[in-house]
Amino acid sequence: MFPQRTQAVRIDVQVGPVYSALRQAAIVTDEESRGIDFQFGEGKLVLDARAAEVGESQVELPIQYDGAPIAVTMDHRFVSDFLRALDPEKPFTIEIENEESAALFLTERRLRLRRHAPGPRPSLTFGVRRCIAAFIIFCFPCFCLLF
Secondary structure, eight states, rough: OOOOOTOOOOEEHHHHHHHHHHHHHHHGGOOSOOOOEEEETEEEEEEEEEETTEEEEEEEEOOOOOSOOOOEEEHHHHHHHHOOOOTTTSSSEESSSSSOOOOOEEEEEEEEEEESSSSOOEEEEOOOOOSEEEEEEEEOHHHHHHH
């Protein structure tokens, strides 16, 4: 069960272009700097990543969003795992309430992220009980919940 997010902004985007842009931005990340800034505003999504010894990357992607600028930092590995499991031609929705809250990723399929201790990486499991999938990605430092 999810809390009511009455102030949340819903942004519809395509899986393929976002996944491609994420992979480009993630090139400069390393073990210490896994966070990528997702900046929404003025009809575009800007993915910004920096690593002290590698450099920085900024990838711009046109999207249909004209609301107030909002930025969240997420661990690119978890976002990539989610997007990789989806059809590149399909849309998904990013729901963001504010810069300090979790971002909620919604799609038509049921998708859950399950974190197995003590392993460092999560594994994806699929179910068919619901029509809408939800994936919670917390702002950096990233931690994903079971639901």
